[in-house]
Amino acid sequence: MAECRLIKSNELEVEISSGTMTRLAGVSQGLVGSTGIHLAIATIPVGCSSSPHYHVNCESAIYVVKGKGRFMIGENLDKALPMEAGDFLYVPAEAVHQPVNDGDEPLELIVARNTAVEIVVETEPGKAH
Numbered sequence: 001m002a003e004c005r006l007i008k009s010n011e012l013e014v015e016i017s018s019g020t021m022t023r024l025a026g027v028s029q030g031l032v033g034s035t036g037i038h039l040a041i042a043t044i045p046v047g048c049s050s051s052p053h054y055h056v057n058c059e060s061a062i063y064v065v066k067g068k069g070r071f072m073i074g075e076n077l078d079k080a081l082p083m084e085a086g087d088f089l090y091v092p093a094e095a096v097h098q099p100v101n102d103g104d105e106p107l108e109l110i111v112a113r114n115t116a117v118e119i120v121v122e123t124e125p126g127k128a129h
Contacts, residue, residue, distance in 0.1 A: 005032050015040060018122070020048035021099065029116035038116055042099075044069070044107040049100040052077055055093055056119040060111055062089040062099075067107035072098040096123060 012024035013031045025031060027039040044050065044067075052072070068084035077098055083089065091097055101107040 007031060012041075018050040018053060018120070020045055021050040023111065034116045036114065036116060038111075038113045038118070040111050041065070042109040042111050044099060044101040044109075046101055046104060046106065049098055051122045052096060052098040052124060053120050053122045054096045055091070055113070056121060057093060058113040058115040058118050059093055060089075060091040060113045062091065062112075063087075063110040064089075065108040065110055067101060067105050068103040069099060069101045069107050072100060 007026045011031070012026055013028050015023040015025055015028075017023070021042050021044045023040045023042045025038065025040040027034055027037060029035065029038075042050075049072075064083050064085050064087045066085050068082070071081040071083050071089055073079050073081060073095065075096055077096065081089070083099075099107065099109065
């Protein structure tokens with residue numbers, strides 16, 4: 001019989017960084033054996049960003065917990081979505097994006113996706129596909 005799991009903050013799974021963004025998973029395939037969902041907290045230091053990238057196999061939902069910045073989107077990362085604490089973002093599969101911290105404190109994002117293991121393609125603006 002399947003059981004619910006409680007994951008304490010000191011048990012989070014350290015995931016691969018993207019640029020200067022770090023991500024710690026609380027629900028992942030490796031941590032709890034999930035097969036169709038993933039939940040993590042990402043942190044981007046002041047004045048930094050993730051690498052430009054897209055996800056091949058999943059949608060993502062993001063909640064801005066703390067800080068403010070820009071969510072750069074589009075093939076050339078030429079459109080900015082200003083974001084701040086309390087905002088939600090939806091990222092469809094294959095949508096090029098790059099979160100940027102413009103604030104004066106670390107940017108903290110809760111990231112959920114609909115697959116246990118994502119396929120990420122890092123890219124340069126204008127060279128996404």
